[in-house]
Amino acid sequence: MPQTTREILALTHPYDSLPPEALDHLAETVVRRDVDAGTTIYPQGAPLDALYLIIRGRVEITDESGALLSILGPRNSFGERGLMRDGLAATTARADSDSQLIAVPADTFRALIADHPRVARFFDRTRPARAKRQDLATMRLADMMTPAPHTATPDTPIRAAAQTMREHGVSSLMITQGDTVTGIVTTRDLTNKALAEGLAPDTPVRAVMTANPMSLPPSALVSDVLHVMVERRITHMPVIDDGRLVGILTQTDLTRFQATSSAALIRDVADADTVDDLTGIVARIPQLLVQLVGGHNAHQVVTRLITDVGDATTRRLLAMAQEQLGPPPVPYLWLACGSQGRQEQTGVSDQDNCLILDDAMQPQHDAYFKALATFVSDGLDACGYFYCPGDMMATADRWRQPLRVWTQYFQKWIAKPDPEAQMLASVMFDLRPIGGDERLFADLQADTLAAAAGNSIFVAHMVSNSLKHTPPLGLFRGFATVRSGEHKNQIDLKHNGVGPIVDLGRIYALQGQSAQTNTRARLEAAIDGGQVSPTGGRDLLDAYDMIAEARLEHQARQIRRGDTPDNFMAPTDLSDFERSHLRDAFVVVKTMQSAAGQGRGILS
Known part of the structure; x- marks a missing residue:
């Protein structure tokens, strides 16, 4: 860190755009200030007398309800939104650690933006971005x-x-x-x-x-x-x-592009010391879902943010396991499949995972990795990511194997696509690395996609397997609901709703040799790559968006009522308009399934 205030400003955007004389004057005008951890720099609604630039430390910005909006580090500025509006603080700023700040007096700041257009543009862009923070998560890195x-x-x-x-x-x-x-x-x-x-x-x-x-x-x-x-x-x-x-x-670029409170959950997960700590943090996910759905975020954004918390929780459990067991005897890679693998977790998710071990593994090493898998899976279960009913977890010996064995698994499934092979391949084509040495998966994924796409018999069996989940369509523009049991007269928005589209997306990715695991990304890649027609692909995307958002809105309603979220919704909960359009979406899915079954929905 430079020693003088002028050097700091000269290396910080947008002050680096100032001419030398203006930079000299600014350096003489500003004040350096040390603040202790926990100090409130200003409360929401208080008059602002300065814009602040962080030299050292971290500052938390919260809204009027106390919800965390952002965590700012060195070279980040805060306070400009209030100065550019009515002079009152729009948020509360509190030092998260011992920090040093540069305070730019309010009059100096206003003169800067009046006299220097590049400085004005920088802070003018910051204002609307923060005001519309519910839209920030949809922005792409590009x-x-x-x-x-x-x-x-x-x-x-x-x-x-x-x-x-x-x-x-x-x-x-x-x-x-x-x-x-x-x-x-x-x-x-x-x-x-x-x-x-x-x-x-x-x-x-x-x-x-x-x-x-x-x-x-x-x-x-x-x-x-x-x-x-x-x-x-x-x-x-x-x-x-x-x-x-x-x-x-x-981090400076991210100052005005902070996500919602999912950032707070991930920060707390990273700092958690025990499984009990993690359990309390993950228990806040349902409220996060309500907040994100209420903010009209797209379903793929909501599920991505929720999955990010699950990924961070898994990695923290892996670290805890290694703290307890010691370093691993050989490199390993923990992978998730299912909804976590596709980055599509919602308010209710079980766990599907496996371990790929380095081929240097010896038989005596398995005790370590079994203990690691047990620790992580037990921790995930305690956090609400329940054990997989089909035992598709790294705790099962079958799914905790060296790379050479995994290579043999995929080779066998592709060469002999019996019903079990089709089911297992469907699950494992959604694998996504979570923690460990990702080099253990890169070649396996590429080689498997190439071999699978080149085997027309395997592809045909996978297409047939993908048609087993059908949309809940009944006669006379009605829905085919569950006929008996706990969910009588309801439709399953997972297995019969998004499930058929997930299956189609996997087939398109297989045919196009796409490494994408997320369903919406697979559909977009299929359109771009010609695996589906532009018209059919866009219709399927629209149908997926409608069904997936109906599922999330259903879960959000349940959480707001104090109920445990699930995937079963009664059509009577919807208006006539909503029911009509949801049924139209299911018709699109059925049409695309039919096209795939006849070889028209994918390239042959």
Whole structure:
């Protein structure tokens, strides 16, 4: 961190756009202020006398009900919304840790935005983004990232790297070899690892970089980035598209693009010390669902945010297990299938998971991994992710195997697609890595998709298997409801609602060799790739959106009533208009199933 206020401002956007004389004046006008953890910097509704910039520490921003809106770190600003409106604080700001701030007096701030258009545009963009925070989660990383980030090679001296960062006013450099990203170096690395350790200026940057940094594709949601940053306590996110570096997103970029209280849940999960702590945190998911549905978020956003909490919970349990058992004897990868694998968890979910182990595993190592699987599955069950009724969990010996065995599984299912193989393949084609060494899955997934797509007999059996779940259509424009039992006169919005579309999406992904696991992403890829006609594909997307949103709205109503959410809805709960359109959606699904069964819905 630079020592002088002017140096800090010169490396912070939008002040880096100021001419030298304006920057000099600003540095002389602002005030540096230290605040202790827990200090309220200003309460909601109080008069604002300054805009604040964080130099060190973290600041929580909450709304009038106390709900967490964002967690801000160094180089983030806050308070501008109130200053640009009526001079009153629109939120409450509280120091989450010992922090140091720069306070820009209100009159100075107003003069800045009046005299410098680039500064004005920066803060004017921030205002509507925060006011419409329910829409932020739908934004894609491609819309926010900084394209073409600055790069260096691993052999670049740390002095040259620092000079490049100073010259361009950036806080990081991507370290690349050819087209491959091998690491990232930040100002924090240069301070903590180079300067503090007294490294020579000609030391290669590889000595202080973070190797193989976490990255996301440009199609990822803004909420994905926020959750990863909060959970893993990182401040820079490289953006990789098909193996190619296309951009970077920093914590500063996220200042005005915070997700709703799902960020608070993930932060609490990352800080949890016990399974009991996790249980209390995950118990807040139903209220999160109500909030997100009430905010008219798209169903794929709601389920993605809820699944993010489930992913973070799983990773925290894996870490707890390793704290108890010690480091693993060989590399492993924990994967989820089912709704978690597809990033489609709702207010009610069981667990479906497995373990892929490195081929170096020896028989005596299984005791460790069985104990790890038991700890995690028991923890997930305690948190409300109930044991899979079909025992599709890593606790089962069958689903805790070395990579070579998993390769044999898929080869056998594809070569001999009997009913059990079809069922297992359907489940396992939804696998998504959650925690561990992801290299154990990359080749297996690519090889399996290629082999499966090239086997027309297997594809035909998978299509036939996908038609077993049918939409609940009855005669005379009615619904085929459950005939007896606890859910008599209700329709199952999971198995007969979204289920048939999930099955179709999996078939399209298989035929197109798409690595996507999310159903909506699979449908979009199928349209782009020609696995379905544009008209039929768009109709199916619209039908999926209607059915999935009806399911979430049903669960939200149950939660608001104090009931446990489920997937069974009585058609009488809907208006005539809603029933008519929901039935039309089921007709679209039935039509697409028929086309797939006749070979017209997919490429042959």
